[in-house]
Amino acid sequence: MKSLWNDAEAAQFPGDLGQRIYTSRLLGRDPALVLHGGGNTSVKIAERDLVGREETILYVKGSGGDLAKIDEAGFSPVRMERLLALAELPALPDPVMVNELRTHMTRASAPTPSVEAILHAILPFKFVDHTHADAVVTLTNSPDAAARVREVYGDELVVIPYVMPGFDLARACAERFAAEAKPKTIGMILMNHGIFSFGATARESYERMIALVGRAEAHLDAKGAWSLPVPPAAAHAAPFPRREVTSLRGAISRAAGFPMVLAVHDDARSLAFARRPDVAVVSQQGPATPQHAVYTKRVPMIARDVRAYAAAYRDYLDTYLGSEASSRMDAAPRILLDPQWGLCAFGRSPNEARLAADMYRHDIDIISRASAHGTYRAAPPAAIAQAEYEYGGFAVPGHD
Ligand code: ZN
Numbered sequence: 001m002k003s004l005w006n007d008a009e010a011a012q013f014p015g016d017l018g019q020r021i022y023t024s025r026l027l028g029r030d031p032a033l034v035l036h037g038g039g040n041t042s043v044k045i046a047e048r049d050l051v052g053r054e055e056t057i058l059y060v061k062g063s064g065g066d067l068a069k070i071d072e073a074g075f076s077p078v079r080m081e082r083l084l085a086l087a088e089l090p091a092l093p094d095p096v097m098v099n100e101l102r103t104h105m106t107r108a109s110a111p112t113p114s115v116e117a118i119l120h121a122i123l124p125f126k127f128v129d130h131t132h133a134d135a136v137v138t139l140t141n142s143p144d145a146a147a148r149v150r151e152v153y154g155d156e157l158v159v160i161p162y163v164m165p166g167f168d169l170a171r172a173c174a175e176r177f178a179a180e181a182k183p184k185t186i187g188m189i190l191m192n193h194g195i196f197s198f199g200a201t202a203r204e205s206y207e208r209m210i211a212l213v214g215r216a217e218a219h220l221d222a223k224g225a226w227s228l229p230v231p232p233a234a235a236h237a238a239p240f241p242r243r244e245v246t247s248l249r250g251a252i253s254r255a256a257g258f259p260m261v262l263a264v265h266d267d268a269r270s271l272a273f274a275r276r277p278d279v280a281v282v283s284q285q286g287p288a289t290p291q292h293a294v295y296t297k298r299v300p301m302i303a304r305d306v307r308a309y310a311a312a313y314r315d316y317l318d319t320y321l322g323s324e325a326s327s328r329m330d331a332a333p334r335i336l337l338d339p340q341w342g343l344c345a346f347g348r349s350p351n352e353a354r355l356a357a358d359m360y361r362h363d364i365d366i367i368s369r370a371s372a373h374g375t376y377r378a379a380p381p382a383a384i385a386q387a388e389y390e391y392g393g394f395a396v397p398g399h400d
Helices: 015-026 080-087 094-103 116-120 133-138 145-153 169-178 202-222 242-254 268-275 288-296 306-321 323-327 348-373 381-394
Strands: 040-048 052-061 075-079 127-131 157-160 187-192 194-200 260-263 335-338 342-347
Touching: 015 040, 015 052, 015 075, 015 127, 015 202, 040 116, 052 116, 075 080, 075 116, 080 094, 080 116, 080 169, 094 116, 094 133, 094 169, 116 381, 127 202, 133 145, 133 187, 133 194, 133 202, 133 348, 145 157, 145 187, 145 202, 145 323, 169 187, 187 202, 194 202, 242 260, 242 306, 242 342, 260 348, 268 335, 268 342, 268 348, 288 348, 288 381, 306 323, 335 348, 342 348
Parallel strands: 157 187
Antiparallel strands: 040 052, 040 127, 052 075, 127 194, 187 194, 260 342, 335 342
8 A cells, every 4th residue: 555645736735624635535546445435534723713712623524525526615614622522421322413513613514524523533633534444444354353453553553442433432432542542652443444543744644544554454465365366257157147137126126115226246356256165154244344234234145035135134133223223224135146147236226236336345355355364253233233224324314
């Protein structure tokens, strides 16, 4: 992983917010760091308000924004004083937190701040970068993740066990950071989720991110778990069986309760994964990060039996969310791994099917590398069910 910093380009982005925009776009350019609106960044800037009072404002990525294309309007300016006061509360339900974030901005037209705003606020650094880097997620999705993270990073990073993003995660980070940060701490690792880096300048924070992620890549590479074997050229089984695919799409639409679009990816990598002898084990542990489940569901379907899949999925939703929350969600698969067809992605629209496929292809790399390194282990099903519910928009908006 290489720094994309370029002095001439950077000079076109004056000021702290300008520099923040520039390096946010650099992060957004690399899908191995952030995917489809994932990740977020911030900068803390002292300003004078209209009546002459000085205050510090956290400019944090707005919810729904994309780092690759972010500009000034994509950042939500939130008053630091309020964020730090909120961080002291013992508990804060997420809908109340979102209301607080929205009502303490200095620009009424700004987007809703990222749900990770309080977490950015409590970190005592001017610039904060957060990504869901594939290499880091690979390292943390294993039963002995804590030991591996220590081996790679020593005490340069504070390690946070998986907690769903929102107020509880901000609290957990505030406590751990205060207790564990050392003078040489330059970041924080969130199990089954991603990584934070900090710095005094945009460049320092960004380049620390690149260096930290690079160390995870180098570690996996040294263990022979980074360069994936190149699969043999796709040997597509048969001409595409239109009738079978149509009836499958119908069955999945019926299970979902709404029409579904299907996209088939029969590239060599997808086919090779669908044909792995251990696909029934490695694909059924859960996605690389719980948030992916919104588009991919917790597990792909691996046989063309929609009814059995939906019944098992309904059981999982009922078990971890209760029947009332479960009843608001559908139990139809979003991904089918088929040894003949490869990776089939389903969604309510072509865009949803594309997002599901993109996320699952990252999961394929992460699962393949983690399995080459040891054992792949996703976050527990309860955490994934909760993320599916909340990120899926069944609770509060803004979980990204
Ligand atoms: Zn995140």
